[in-house]
Amino acid sequence: MAREKKVEEYDVVIIGGGAAGLTAGIYSGRARLKTIIIEKSLVGGLATYTNEIENYPGFPEGSTGLGLMELFQKQAKKFGVKFKGTDVKSVDLNGPVKTIETFRTTYKAKTVIVASGGRPRITRAENEEKYLFDKGISFCATCDAAANTGKEVLVIGSGDAAIEEGTFLTRFADKVYVSVMHDHGKMDCNEIAKAEALENPKMEFIWNTVAKRFEGTEEHLHTVVLTDLRNGSEVPVKVDTCFEFIGYIPNTEIFKEILDMTERGYVLVNEKMETNIEGVFACGDVTEKFLKQVATAVGDGAVAGYAAERYIAETAQYNSQILAKDHFVYVYDASCPNCQNKLQQIEAIENESAGKISFCKVDVYKSKGLSDRMGITTFPSVAVVKNGEIISVLTDEFTQDVLEAYL
Numbered sequence: 001m002a003r004e005k006k007v008e009e010y011d012v013v014i015i016g017g018g019a020a021g022l023t024a025g026i027y028s029g030r031a032r033l034k035t036i037i038i039e040k041s042l043v044g045g046l047a048t049y050t051n052e053i054e055n056y057p058g059f060p061e062g063s064t065g066l067g068l069m070e071l072f073q074k075q076a077k078k079f080g081v082k083f084k085g086t087d088v089k090s091v092d093l094n095g096p097v098k099t100i101e102t103f104r105t106t107y108k109a110k111t112v113i114v115a116s117g118g119r120p121r122i123t124r125a126e127n128e129e130k131y132l133f134d135k136g137i138s139f140c141a142t143c144d145a146a147a148n149t150g151k152e153v154l155v156i157g158s159g160d161a162a163i164e165e166g167t168f169l170t171r172f173a174d175k176v177y178v179s180v181m182h183d184h185g186k187m188d189c190n191e192i193a194k195a196e197a198l199e200n201p202k203m204e205f206i207w208n209t210v211a212k213r214f215e216g217t218e219e220h221l222h223t224v225v226l227t228d229l230r231n232g233s234e235v236p237v238k239v240d241t242c243f244e245f246i247g248y249i250p251n252t253e254i255f256k257e258i259l260d261m262t263e264r265g266y267v268l269v270n271e272k273m274e275t276n277i278e279g280v281f282a283c284g285d286v287t288e289k290f291l292k293q294v295a296t297a298v299g300d301g302a303v304a305g306y307a308a309e310r311y312i313a314e315t316a317q318y319n320s321q322i323l324a325k326d327h328f329v330y331v332y333d334a335s336c337p338n339c340q341n342k343l344q345q346i347e348a349i350e351n352e353s354a355g356k357i358s359f360c361k362v363d364v365y366k367s368k369g370l371s372d373r374m375g376i377t378t379f380p381s382v383a384v385v386k387n388g389e390i391i392s393v394l395t396d397e398f399t400q401d402v403l404e405a406y407l
């Protein structure tokens with residue numbers, strides 16, 4: 001007999017427990033929202049792949065990626081955030097209650113924060129799949145450096161991650177070959193990392209090359225055959241491990257055709273980290289952005305956590321103050337003289353009607369979210385609410401006669 005899935009309800013469900021998701025959790029947990037972070041792999045995300053993070057403020061001596069992320073998690077737990085180690089399989093994000101499906105549990109949430117980051121891109125060279133992860137192809141120097149003590153390794157790529165992690169590997173390996181697709185001396189990394197690497201006697205650069213084929217036994221890789229792009233010749237490199245650092249792919253497959261994305265699959269957000277769906281936010285490396293780092297993931301996560309809290313508060317206010325009864329809502333900008341005059345008129349109508357006409361007043365300066373939700377952009381306006389719906393929005397005439405016609 002099929003086992004019934006458990007159903008759990010949360011204010012905020014965060015998909016992904018990297019720097020962005022953990023920070024969003026710290027913000028929403030601290031705002032006393034019932035929050036869960038669902039993480040399919042290691043809490044801390046991609047930052048745990050790196051041995052040394054030197055550019056995250058507040059740690060002048062640097063920190064290991066894992067150490068830093070453990071602190072993030074500790075802080076999130078302090079604010080009551082729950083953690084679940086599983087893979088989110090699918091989502092239904094429409095409507096006020098979002099559904100997040102995992103293997104055993106269905107999560108129902110008022111808001112969802114997508115913080116699913118990215119994963120390493122692979123070369124797609126022949127036989128690559130055969131040796132991925134524990135059979136000789138790695139994407140994590142921190143994880144696999146020690147096992148390569150005294151050995152020879154190959155790094156593929158010349159960006160910041162490739163060169164910085166390659167330099168780190170020289171502390172363990174006897175030789176670190178680096179396959180670079182560019183001409184001699186050209187690299188994609190920052191100048192400091194480049195200068196350091198070029199001077200490192202344990203690093204040997206193989207210019208103008210890309211991976212062609214991976215060779216080895218059934219159990220383990222032993223050779224990476226590169227192609228020399230200048231003449232097409234094969235360059236075999238005998239290694240114990242090949243480290244690939246050639247970029248990332250966003251983890252957005254489960255959001256395809258649900259969230260608006262770029263062609264490359266990065267989620268589009270505005271400055272509040274809002275996606276195209278109400279109540280759904282995205283933050284960190286999964287979004288289209290200029291700089292993908294821990295510091296920027298943290299900033300995005302803070303905004304997303306705060307925005308989720310505002311969204312929940314405004315939804316509650318919208319339902320309890322705007323839609324809960326038949327009445328009129330005066331939406332105004334307290335700093336505009338016309339709105340101030342009309343406010344006098346509104347209050348006079350309220351008094352004269354002896355309780356028949358009542359107004360709820362929304363000052364857009366204080367409650368922009370509420371006016372946005374009502375779809376009102378002209379101030380002043382009067383919204384007519386009947387049977388839990390806005391049935392009309394008046395922008396010109398709100399005399400007693402006009403309003404009474406709606407009673």
Ligand SMILES: Cc1cc2nc3c(=O)[nH]c(=O)nc-3n(C[C@H](O)[C@H](O)[C@H](O)COP(=O)(O)OP(=O)(O)OC[C@H]3O[C@@H](n4cnc5c(N)ncnc54)[C@H](O)[C@@H]3O)c2cc1C
Nearest residue numbers: 016018019020040045046047050088117284285292293294
């Ligand atoms: C080798 C390397 C070195 C780096 N060095 C630095 C550095 O020195 N300084 C710096 O600031 N940044 C560095 N970075 C970048 C930094 O790690 C990232 O910018 C940061 O980790 C992004 O955080 P994130 O939370 O957005 O995404 P991620 O860290 O990618 O976290 C996303 C998480 O979501 C999870 N996930 C994805 N899909 C699902 C799903 N369906 N269900 C459940 N969970 C899911 C993933 O398992 C992952 O843990 C480095 C990155 C790498 C790879």
